[in-house]
Amino acid sequence: MVSKLALAVTDLRPTPSDQTGPRHVAIIMDGNGRWAQARGRPRLFGHHAGARRVRQIVESCPRLGIKFLTIFAFSTENWARTQAEVAGLMGLFQRYISKEMSALHAADVRVRFVGDRVRLDPKLVALMVELETLTIDNDTVHLTIALNYGGRDEVARATKRLAEDVSAGKLRPEDVDESTFPCYLDTNILPDPDLVIRTSGEARISNFLLWQSAYSEYEFIDTLWPDFEVAELEHLCQTFGNRGRRYGKAE
Ligand code: FPP
Numbered sequence: 001m002v003s004k005l006a007l008a009v010t011d012l013r014p015t016p017s018d019q020t021g022p023r024h025v026a027i028i029m030d031g032n033g034r035w036a037q038a039r040g041r042p043r044l045f046g047h048h049a050g051a052r053r054v055r056q057i058v059e060s061c062p063r064l065g066i067k068f069l070t071i072f073a074f075s076t077e078n079w080a081r082t083q084a085e086v087a088g089l090m091g092l093f094q095r096y097i098s099k100e101m102s103a104l105h106a107a108d109v110r111v112r113f114v115g116d117r118v119r120l121d122p123k124l125v126a127l128m129v130e131l132e133t134l135t136i137d138n139d140t141v142h143l144t145i146a147l148n149y150g151g152r153d154e155v156a157r158a159t160k161r162l163a164e165d166v167s168a169g170k171l172r173p174e175d176v177d178e179s180t181f182p183c184y185l186d187t188n189i190l191p192d193p194d195l196v197i198r199t200s201g202e203a204r205i206s207n208f209l210l211w212q213s214a215y216s217e218y219e220f221i222d223t224l225w226p227d228f229e230v231a232e233l234e235h236l237c238q239t240f241g242n243r244g245r246r247y248g249k250a251e
Pocket of ligand 1: 029030031032033034035043047048050051054071072073074075078092093096145200225
């Protein structure tokens with residue numbers, strides 16, 4: 001059995017020098033509503049199609065060299081949608097977890113959830129914890145699902161926890177820096193995303209992984225999420241290999 005410490009070491013390993021594609025891909029899965037509307041169907045029909053697409057994309061990760069996949073499923077702003085759509089999405093997340101749990105485990109996928117769980121239905125939270133616990137030792141793909149997630153909310157919650165540790169004497173203010181702060185984020189030990197993709201033609205980051213994507217490459221593509229095929233992801237991974245990432249340094 002792989003220990004948690006060993007997993008932490010795996011997580012933090014730099015991208016192997018022979019890997020040209022992204023090791024961590026993060027996706028803003030946008031366009032489900034428009035996809036459904038174009039077919040004269042309710043928005044939830046698009047979310048269901050989007051969930052089927054998630055499965056295919058997760059399955060493709062080992063072949064594409066994607067060790068970490070982070071997907072934006074529900075933002076802190078999405079509560080402003082109609083009550084029917086929010087309830088439909090919450091039901092979809094519960095069904096997705098129940099239905100996919102054994103397949104994800106069999107495929108050696110480790111699942112984590114990031115975001116604030118306080119506002120979520122306790123039945124959904126129980127399923128999230130069950131899936132995280134079942135897959136805790138898996139290591140082929142690390143799938144992170146952002147659910148009731150907002151980058152600013154995550155930074156604010158992290159800051160609160162950090163302040164609590166300082167006032168409890170567990171952390172000295174002079175020890176707060178770029179390496180200690182991320183330990184308080186929901187993403188904790190996960191490496192930063194190499195590539196962030198947003199589907200559906202919108203060129204915004206919408207409060208996604210604000211701290212973590214400081215040096216990520218971005219791809220804004222027109223495809224609506226339910227139409228996003230593995231071949232397009234593969235193409236984006238290949239294109240990524242041609243980019244020169246400098247992290248602020250000169251050539
Ligand atoms: C944005 O499209 C998408 C969402 C708010 C929900 C994302 C959810 C899924 C892809 C469903 C399944 C996910 C999991 C993890 C099972 P939109 O509704 O804003 O589309 P629009 O911009 O065309 O209206």
